[in-house]
Amino acid sequence: MKRWNIVLTGFGTVGKQIVRLLAQRQDRYRTLYQADVRLVGVARSNGAIYNPDGLAKEQLETLAKSSLPELPEWDGEKWLSSVEADVLIEAGPSDAKTGGPGLRYIRQALAGGMHAIAVSKGALVVDYRGLSALAQANGVQLKISGATAAALPTIDLFTYNLAGCEIKHVEGIFTGTTNFVLTSVMEEGITSEEAIRRAQKMGIAEPDPTYDIDGWDTASKIAILANAVFDAKVNLSDIPRASVRDLSLEQIAGWKRAGQVPKLIGTIRRTADGVKAAVELVAVEATHPFARVNQTTKAIRVETDVMGELLVVGGKSDPVAAAAAALKDLEHLLGR
Numbered sequence: 001m002k003r004w005n006i007v008l009t010g011f012g013t014v015g016k017q018i019v020r021l022l023a024q025r026q027d028r029y030r031t032l033y034q035a036d037v038r039l040v041g042v043a044r045s046n047g048a049i050y051n052p053d054g055l056a057k058e059q060l061e062t063l064a065k066s067s068l069p070e071l072p073e074w075d076g077e078k079w080l081s082s083v084e085a086d087v088l089i090e091a092g093p094s095d096a097k098t099g100g101p102g103l104r105y106i107r108q109a110l111a112g113g114m115h116a117i118a119v120s121k122g123a124l125v126v127d128y129r130g131l132s133a134l135a136q137a138n139g140v141q142l143k144i145s146g147a148t149a150a151a152l153p154t155i156d157l158f159t160y161n162l163a164g165c166e167i168k169h170v171e172g173i174f175t176g177t178t179n180f181v182l183t184s185v186m187e188e189g190i191t192s193e194e195a196i197r198r199a200q201k202m203g204i205a206e207p208d209p210t211y212d213i214d215g216w217d218t219a220s221k222i223a224i225l226a227n228a229v230f231d232a233k234v235n236l237s238d239i240p241r242a243s244v245r246d247l248s249l250e251q252i253a254g255w256k257r258a259g260q261v262p263k264l265i266g267t268i269r270r271t272a273d274g275v276k277a278a279v280e281l282v283a284v285e286a287t288h289p290f291a292r293v294n295q296t297t298k299a300i301r302v303e304t305d306v307m308g309e310l311l312v313v314g315g316k317s318d319p320v321a322a323a324a325a326a327l328k329d330l331e332h333l334l335g336r
């Protein structure tokens with residue numbers, strides 16, 4: 001039985017679900033992969049716990065309950081360099097400007113020979129290429145399902161199911177929060193502010209919901225996918241974005257009168273000038289397949305050269321589903 005030590009950075013809404021599912025699935029890992037998977041370390045914003053034999057339930061409960069004391073001298077990178085682990089799962093904040101702590105943790109993990117599973121997006125937005133090269137140079141893997149629409153298959157669809165195909169065009173509903181807002185204002189008649197509050201309660205909106213509402217979340221996901229799948233060099237700042245904030249009653253009434261349904265759609269297309277990505281607010285006709293993708297559900301449509309067109313609908317945004325997507329990546333590592 002091979003031992004797999006896991007460390008987790010970020011113990012918030014998704015991190016807690018990762019911990020719960022990891023514990024629940026221990027027997028599955030033993031039976032299917034002959035893997036003794038142990039969570040040995042968990043870090044929050046200003047403190048962490050570590051036990052090389054595996055963290056006890058009580059230690060995790062204490063960490064979850066504690067409002068950690070202010071420890072300005074606590075250094076997450078120093079802590080990470082002191083732990084022994086095979087896999088880092090990064091579920092801290094998504095900082096798409098600098099990469100935030102996630103970028104430093106993932107770099108450090110890969111350079112030190114750990115596989116990394118990213119749930120946060122910032123590191124990948126800022127330096128997917130660098131991280132991918134670092135992983136390759138160190139003989140480890142960088143897995144990114146959680147950061148690329150999580151339960152909706154995107155990166156795995158491209159790399160496994162469509163392996164060998166030329167991807168010509170991608171479009172999708174990649175952000176559950178914005179789809180929930182649009183569905184709510186159209187069908188329930190509530191304001192976008194109220195819909196955002198509900199998305200926050202469900203744990204799917206980003207800590208600063210502006211990141212979702214103004215299209216940054218979708219832009220981040222398509223930037224990562226464009227760079228990972230199309231080997232492009234797309235910067236977040238190059239991607240034109242649309243927002244679902246301040247939708248007027250006239251706009252909503254107009255869509256309803258025309259029988260159209262508004263959707264925030266991310267696209268990646270090959271052009272003569274290279275790969276282009278965009279986030280647009282599109283009023284699709286009622287017959288369009290995206291018109292029936294509602295609430296927190298997401299969808300992706302892909303055009304390929306030889307496998308035709310594919311449409312995947314589902315993989316709603318949800319913290320448990322996001323945790324499950326990260327652990328799908330873990331199973332791919334265990335099963336190598």
Ligand SMILES: NC(=O)C1=CN([C@@H]2O[C@H](COP(=O)(O)OP(=O)(O)OC[C@H]3O[C@@H](n4cnc5c(N)ncnc54)[C@H](OP(=O)(O)O)[C@@H]3O)[C@@H](O)[C@H]2O)C=CC1
Nearest residue numbers: 010011012013014044045091092093094101120204319322
């Ligand atoms: N929510 C969702 O449905 C999904 C979220 N994601 C991504 O997953 C990530 C986590 O989301 P979510 O759990 O909702 O966010 P939360 O805000 O609930 O949790 C963030 C966690 O990160 C911790 N953290 C902050 N700074 C550091 C640091 N320097 N070192 C270690 N830990 C740190 C926080 O610590 P503390 O507890 O001390 O505050 C907290 O535990 C985000 O990047 C998000 O974009 C991806 C897919 C779906």
Ligand SMILES: N[C@@H](CC=O)C(=O)O
Nearest residue numbers: 175176177204206317
């Ligand atoms: N904020 C995102 C969740 C993670 O990617 C969403 O609403 O889909």
